[in-house]
Amino acid sequence: MQQEWLDAIRPGVRSAAPVRRDRIDEALHRLxxxxxxxxxxxxxKEEVLRRLANLPWSRYPLSSRPWLLVDALAARFAxxxxxxxxxxxxSDLIRAVMAATLRPGDxxxxxxxxxxxxxxxxxxxEGTVMQVPLDATAGFCLPVDALIEAAQQHNARLVALxxxxxxxGTRYAEADLRRLATSIPSLLVIDEAYAEFCNQDLTGLLELGNVILLRTFSKYYAMAGARVGYALAAPALAAELQKVVTVFPLSVFSEVIALVALEYHHRFAVIRDQVVAERDRLAATLATIPGVVVYPSATNFLLVALNGRKQELLEHLHDRQRVQISDVAAYPELAHCVRISVGTPAQNDLVIQGFTEIFGG
Structure with a gap:
């Protein structure tokens, strides 16, 4: 009987891995x-709490979409x-775009x-995924011609990157993204989660009509826990996406936090500059260690290739420095790599210490 009811679930959902009940050790440095x-x-935070204290928590938001935040973002980007x-x-907007566009087999x-x-x-x-490899020896540059060829050959519904x-951590040239958008028979979804760390502005691509830009408050605005993201698109596309995001997509709490963040945008630029400076310091120092290759980054993290001893390094950082970094072995082409989120100077020093103790330098 249980199997009979499970047959009601879409094949694409049933084939996905189950959700694990993982929990991060709060005593670790989370990098x-x-x-x-x-x-x-x-x-x-105090300003957010002051504004929230004046709002009724027993009521739904005043409208089914957070229009105050929509207007503030529109003003921010003109x-x-x-x-x-x-x-x-x-992440929810990635889901929404695919829910709005994909039919089985697309x-x-x-x-x-x-x-x-x-x-x-x-x-x-139930879409069909066509993956175009990035070449580490070419600095993971965007394979524009190969992406265009794949999209044209398979009449792709979406190109996503x-x-x-x-x-x-690779930055792509706007000219390459424009050529890609103008050469494919599909929508181009560009996730700009890390745009602020390299002063990237791709809003000029919106004039092409088939480009959807996705952005988040999680990274630059230090709001990962608040869960706020947004899409920028041509008016006709945006109108369709409004139909597939959930009703009341933000709590009043998340909307107020985002509005305050936008009002004080300059405050976060100072924090961003500190992170970028630490990223460059961490990259330069790790690059001097034998057996370590640091790839250029335009984000708030570093991809680092190791000449062996990866598991030993991960365990050493975890047990000795109490630092958690990312093992990116889920990407087969990066089985020899780790990814390190840029931390505070003290946290980055712990990373350097752990690498030095394992690899020397």
């Missing part, structure tokens, strides 16, 4: 999820509000390695 090493500023869609994190083209959520969501909606790319 594995590309979070901000600095919390949302304390005085801005775009009409009709081009902005807000939801609970850019092809989604993406580079690899890239953010795994594109592949997961495509398969949940992350710019700068996660997990490699």
């Amino acid at each position: 594995q999820w590309n979070e901000s090493p600095y919390d949302f500023p304390a005085d801005l 775009l009409p509000p009709e081009q902005v869609v807000v939801s609970e994190g850019s 092809v989604v083209v993406m580079p690899t390695p890239t953010f795994m959520l594109y592949r997961l969501n495509a398969r949940l909606y 992350c710019a700068p790319n996660n997990p490699t």
Whole structure:
């Protein structure tokens, strides 16, 4: 009987891995999820709490979409509000885009390695994933011609990528992204989760009509726990996406936090500059250690290739320095790599100490 009811579930959902009940040890230095090493500023938390105290918590938000935040984002990017869609994190917008566009068998083209959520969501909606390899020896640069060829050959419904790319940290040239968008028979979804760490602005691509930009408050604004993301698209596309995000996509709490963050945008630029400076220091120091290769990064993390001893390093950092970094072995082409979120200076020093103790230097 149980099997009979399970047959009602979509094949794409049933084929996905089960959700594990993992919990991070709070005693560890968390340098594995590309979070901000600095919390949302304390005085801005007080401002958020002051505003929340004046709101009724027993009521639903005043409208089914967070229009105040939509308007604030539109003003931030000098775009009409009709081009902005807000939801609970850019991860939900990835799901929404694929829910709105994919029919069973539709092809989604993406580079690899890239953010795994594109592949997961495509398969949940029974799409066919076509992956175009990135070449480490070429600095993981965007294979524009190969992506165009794959999209054209398979009449792709979507091309999805992350710019700068996660997990490699690679920045892609706007000219390459424009050529890709103008040469494919499909929508181009560009996830800009790390855009602020390299002052990237791709809003000029929206004029092409087939580009959807996804952004998040999680990284630059130190709001990973608040779950706020947004999409920028041509008005006609944005109107369709508004239909597939959930009703009341943000709590009043998340909307107020995001509004305060936007009002004090300059405060987070200072934090971003500290992270970038530490990223460059960490990269330069690790690069001097024998057996370690650090790839260029335009994000708040580093991809590091190791000449062996990876598991020993991971265990050493965990047990001795109490630091958790990311083992990216789930990407077969990166089986010899780790990814390190940039932390505070003290946390980064622990990483350097652990690498030095294992590899020398």
